[in-house]
Amino acid sequence: MTGDASEPGDRYELSDDPARVDVDAVWDFLSTDAYWGRWRTRADVEAQLAGAWRVVGAYGPxxxxxxxxxxxxxxxxxxxLADVYVDPAHRGHRLGHRLVETMIDGGPGTDxxxxxxxxxxxxxxxxxxxxxxxxxAMVRPARGAQATPVV
Incomplete structure (x- = not known):
């Protein structure tokens, strides 16, 4: 998928256009609500966004x-796959499923x-x-602040 997509009758739109990503919104969620991301600085998040292979955003009405x-x-x-989230006020609309489906099956990484x-x-x-x-499978845990994310 490239560009914007929404389901018929749906008030939410998904887009893989990196220019649409609201860095402030991503930072706000990851720095306050995401147990897995609160250790990061704003500069870390911006660098991760800049270096991402693909991003998908969900946008309200x-x-x-x-x-x-x-x-x-x-x-x-x-x-x-990283940093998947849906704002709590917008949960219950299958946006988490749609974000994952769009990311893994709706673009160049399907296989x-x-x-x-x-x-x-x-x-x-x-x-x-x-x-x-x-x-x-093996995993080498992160060191330092990344090893024990704030819960």
């Missing part, structure tokens, strides 16, 4: 950004091997084909 997903990829066969980390959204991701990594 007034055009304000209410959800987000970011991916890092080699562009050939592997991608990491990639995708990975992610989550502490609380296993059912959401399992419904999009994510599974436990199995015995061949």
């Amino acid at each position: 007034d055009g304000r950004q209410v959800g987000f997903a970011r991916a890092v990829s080699d562009g050939a066969g592997f991608a990491y 990639f091997r995708w990975v992610l980390f989550t502490r609380d959204a296993h059912r959401l991701y399992a419904s999009h084909g994510f599974e436990d990594p199995g015995p061949s």
Whole structure:
């Protein structure tokens, strides 16, 4: 998918246009509401957005950004899904599912091997084909402030 998309009768719009991303909205959520992201500085978030392989935003009827997903990829066969969120006031409209579906199945990474980390959204991701990594996967935990995110 490139550009904007919405479901018929839906008041939310999804877009993978990086120019539409509201950096302030992403920063506000990640720095206050995201257990996985509160350790980052604003400069970190801006650098991650600038270096993202792909971003998808969800926008409400007034055009304000209410959800987000970011991916890092080699562009050939592997991608990491990160920073998926929906503003609490806009949950219950399947925006989390739509963000994930748009990111992994609605663009150039459809056939990639995708990975992610989550502490609380296993059912959401399992419904999009994510599974436990199995015995061949290993992870090197982050060091320093990243190792113990604020909960």
